[in-house]
Amino acid sequence: MAIHIDANDIGEAWLQAYRSLMGAPGRSLVNLAVNIRDPLVEDTGVRAALERDLAQLRAAKTGTTWHSVHTVANTIFPISLYHPQLPDAASRFFDLSLAGSQARHGKNKGWGTYIGRLVAYQGPDGKHINQLDRMLRLLRESRHWADLYEAPLTYAGETLTADEAVGADMHIIGPGDRRRRGGPCLAHLSLTSARGKLHLTAQYRRHSYVARAYGNFVGLARLLNFLACESGHDVGTVFVIGTHAEIEPVPGRVELLDAAIAAVGQQRPIETSSRPLGATWSDLDLPAISSNGAL
Amino acid sequence: MILNHLDCSLVDSRAEGVTVTDRNAVRDAVIVGLAEVYGVSPADVEERIDAIGGDDLIELDSKTAEWIIAHAEKEFGATLLTPVEMGREQFATVAALAAAIADALGVAE
Numbered sequence: 399m400a401i402h403i404d405a406n407d408i409g410e411a412w413l414q415a416y417r418s419l420m421g422a423p424g425r426s427l428v429n430l431a432v433n434i435r436d437p438l439v440e441d442t443g444v445r446a447a448l449e450r451d452l453a454q455l456r457a458a459k460t461g462t463t464w465h466s467v468h469t470v471a472n473t474i475f476p477i478s479l480y481h482p483q484l485p486d487a488a489s490r491f492f493d494l495s496l497a498g499s500q501a502r503h504g505k506n507k508g509w510g511t512y513i514g515r516l517v518a519y520q521g522p523d524g525k526h527i528n529q530l531d532r533m534l535r536l537l538r539e540s541r542h543w544a545d546l547y548e549a550p551l552t553y554a555g556e557t558l559t560a561d562e563a564v565g566a567d568m569h570i571i572g573p574g575d576r577r578r579r580g581g582p583c584l585a586h587l588s589l590t591s592a593r594g595k596l597h598l599t600a601q602y603r604r605h606s607y608v609a610r611a612y613g614n615f616v617g618l619a620r621l622l623n624f625l626a627c628e629s630g631h632d633v634g635t636v637f638v639i640g641t642h643a644e645i646e647p648v649p650g651r652v653e654l655l656d657a658a659i660a661a662v663g664q665q666r667p668i669e670t671s672s673r674p675l676g677a678t679w680s681d682l683d684l685p686a687i688s689s690n691g692a693l
Numbered sequence: 694m695i696l697n698h699l700d701c702s703l704v705d706s707r708a709e710g711v712t713v714t715d716r717n718a719v720r721d722a723v724i725v726g727l728a729e730v731y732g733v734s735p736a737d738v739e740e741r742i743d744a745i746g747g748d749d750l751i752e753l754d755s756k757t758a759e760w761i762i763a764h765a766e767k768e769f770g771a772t773l774l775t776p777v778e779m780g781r782e783q784f785a786t787v788a789a790l791a792a793a794i795a796d797a798l799g800v801a802e
Contacts, residue, residue, distance in 0.1 A: 469755065472754075472755065472756055476754075476756035477754070477756075478730070478754035478756045478757045479730065479756055479757070479760065481731065481732055484732040490732060494729075494730060494760055497760055497763050497764075498756060498759040498760045498763055500763070672731075672754075673754075675727070675731045675733070675737075675738065675741050675751070676741050676742075676744070676745045676750075676751055676752075677752070678752050679752045679753065679754045679785075680752055680785065682754075683781065
């Protein structure tokens with residue numbers, strides 16, 4: 399069964415999708431499509447309800463690693479590395495993200511991170527391609543093209559010459575990926591430029607709505623904001639397709655839905671760039687849980 | 694992403710080429726790395742630290758810490774663990790991260 403959701407902000411989008419999944423057989427759906435009309439706005443009430451639940455799940459040691467919305471969003475767009483007030487902000491962001499990504503090593507390197515695959519995607523020839531840099535150059539140079547940014551039969555960064563772009567969609571999963579479970583779950587990103595606005599579509603092969611979806615929405619919104627601001631566009635919509643979307647089989651799913659519904663109504667702009675030097679970051683951690691499970 | 698491995702060491706078994714013997718040198722590397730992330734000078738960072746009240750009051754995001762650790766690895770020729778493998782308390786502030794790196798490199802107090 400396919401479901402389409404159209405929401406004003408990130409919090410409403412997550413809550414509507416979560417509610418649909420709760421009513422679906424097995425709490426999973428094939429092709430859950432979520433449109434977020436204003437992705438730069440969230441509902442901090444809904445987010446807080448989710449993060450209280452994530453903290454409880456972490457404390458319960460369910461076998462899954464539960465992270466804050468901030469941490470999940472950072473895998474797509476590491477917000478502390480973007481300083482738009484500085485000259486060459488985009489280049490600086492790429493350099494910092496690339497250095498951090500390349501420094502990942504050892505037992506937890508795994509498949510990397512989404513931002514790592516966006517700034518250093520390994521093509522079929524083994525060369526690494528900065529997909530975000532390529533995308534920005536196309537957006538800056540070809541603003542009259544609405545749909546240049548899709549070419550699903552090409553591979554990321556495929557060119558005829560060094561300067562001529564054939565395809566400019568962004569790939570996360572490559573030809574060498576054969577993992578049946580685990581990351582990367584985000585498969586593909588595409589952009590559409592229309593009437594001065596930049597819109598982002600993301601396709602997930604599997605989208606988990608407790609552990610990941612809210613943080614992914616925030617990360618995608620920040621990525622879209624970055625690409626739009628750095629190319630002279632306004633921010634459009636974020637459209638997320640989960641070809642297989644699910645609510646994970648962990649306790650407390652109905653309680654989370656009730657808590658999120660009760661908390662609706664605290665719309666706030668999301669942060670889109672680094673906080674100032676010396677500002678706190680600890681407020682973005684999951685709330686602390688005491689030994690008896692209380693917040 | 695952050696794991697709560699409270700007892701994990703910052704340095705992994707492949708550390709090599711460690712020559713630093715001064716904890717101040719480690720702190721300096723952290724300050725330089727932080728300055729590069731924010732696009733300011735190390736003096737600007739020191740000024741901000743003084744204004745706020747000390748190294749233990751300058752909080753770091755995990756991605757900033759990841760970049761600073763990468764910078765320290767180049768500086769000292771060692772392979773260090775990343776924030777994903779550390780407890781948050783080991784990189785939450787400038788003071789914590791500098792201490793964790795110094796300890797990992799075996800620099801005496």
